């Protein structure tokens with residue numbers, strides 16, 4: 207599953223950040239997920255749970271915020287295209303322009319980034 211490799215990188219970066227600050231526990235992670243990342247939220251949550259087991263991130267809350275995507279098309283259309291579940295599971299999805307039915311280019315919506323990490327840092 208693609209979600210596991212993406213979440214693996216995210217978990218690694220959180221652990222690195224936590225280590226830098228000598229955190230003892232991670233309480234919550236805020237994740238921003240673009241509409242066109244082609245990653246399923248449920249699968250990401252599952253991967254998070256599995257990958258953080260036995261780490262200081264275990265039991266941390268994962269808050270997922272969805273970001274709307276934006277596409278541009280040769281016909282001049284510039285805006286959002288809603289994607290169905292079946293589109294999300296294609297490897298290289300083509301988004302259809304709602305105006306001319308042509309292939310639209312994705313401008314925004316491929317983000318999958320950690321916006322904020324709340325962790326417990328002991329007083330030094």
Ligand SMILES: [Zn+2]
Pocket residue numbers: 279280281282283303304305306307308
């Ligand atoms: Zn178009």
